[in-house]
Amino acid sequence: MGKVYAVGIGPGGAENLTGAARTALDAADCICGYTLYVELLRPLYPEKEVFSTGMTGEIERCRACLKRAQEGQTVALVCSGDAGVYGMAGPLLELLPEYPGAEVEVVPGVTAALSGGALLGAPLGHDFCVISLSDRLTDWALIEKRLRLAAEGDFVICLYNPASRHRADYLRKACDILLESRSPETLCGVARSIGREGECCELLTLGKLRDYPADMFCTVFVGSSQTREIAGRMVTPRGYHR
């Protein structure tokens, strides 16, 4: 009986893999994933079969993995960051009942909220929300509603997919919603190309974030009213008495 490991590989290359992710990749007969992620791992496993599909072939990719598992193979389906956070673990499990005999095991990884947060400092030191600005699979009205409620709750907010070629103004639209209840001086941060060449980050205010030229390599953090800049880092205090 075969198995698909849905493996979160963290940001960038090998150094962010967990031991459990390495164990799953070691055990796999083959590795599947979006081309960019598979290439990041190829130096570690030059001998393994890899197969890949384009960025939007998610369901096709899951079905290919489950079919191989049904035939007895052990397959690692790799995802950037965590396997469950907007990742392939969901669709794999949704399709699993159609492939009797196949198993799925989810191996977690360091999602961009955590790796980007570490780069910026400690923005997620208190309650937070993760919201994707991509409306490819979600109504924009629901995204707007969630942004509004997250701002009202003074959560730290981590925005995934803040922009793409077809959604150049989405971050601006999101900021305008947040600015309905949050100060333009709210501390924000952007982490870019986390764990890859060109990795960098910067701090800015919510007022300035509105005009920030975000792209698909960015993860965006909007602080709570308590978030402060300390020693050049973005920090949300939990409230310990010093």
Add this chain to the structure above:
Amino acid sequence: MGKVYAVGIGPGGAENLTGAARTALDAADCICGYTLYVELLRPLYPEKEVFSTGMTGEIERCRACLKRAQEGQTVALVCSGDAGVYGMAGPLLELLPEYPGAEVEVVPGVTAALSGGALLGAPLGHDFCVISLSDRLTDWALIEKRLRLAAEGDFVICLYNPASRHRADYLRKACDILLESRSPETLCGVARSIGREGECCELLTLGKLRDYPADMFCTVFVGSSQTREIAGRMVTPRGYHR
């Protein structure tokens, strides 16, 4: 010039460490942390000096690490899960300006939302909130407000610190707030002792979660209206067309 690495070690023992966390621990002259977490790592580093303080000595622990860094040592301050999510990275950075010459680097790890999510399936497949029910450092009124808004936004909600000896009824109070706007049939999950002896998880409804005997070893997941049980797992679909 010395340095403190704030290292997220993930849940449980060595297998959930990332490569970057291993590199930081390898480089450290000494390892500091809450006794339980330090003991999980001791088999990996039997030769290293370790020092430790009790559960509530967070500030004391941070100061001890920063002082050693100021004296030129490299110190790894280890945190369960991620270093930034309700972790020691925040207070370390808050105190850093008082210790000129010391540096702080944050090394992210797999927080319980991700590791518990993987154990349960893929509950975090869409937008989510992380909320701690501990009112040791946060007013309960703010926790209530955030629960109410997260429920209204139909976020998946991950609850940290759902109960302790002194807060036996907090999960029930939280469920009652969520039930104001969410169905008692909402799918929920509990992950317990993630990555450690006795690791287990179970699915139940929000109506049943209200009476669940949670303790400090539990991480609780409350699904969105879209979250479903599939093949015994908790899955929040992102909405791919199959």
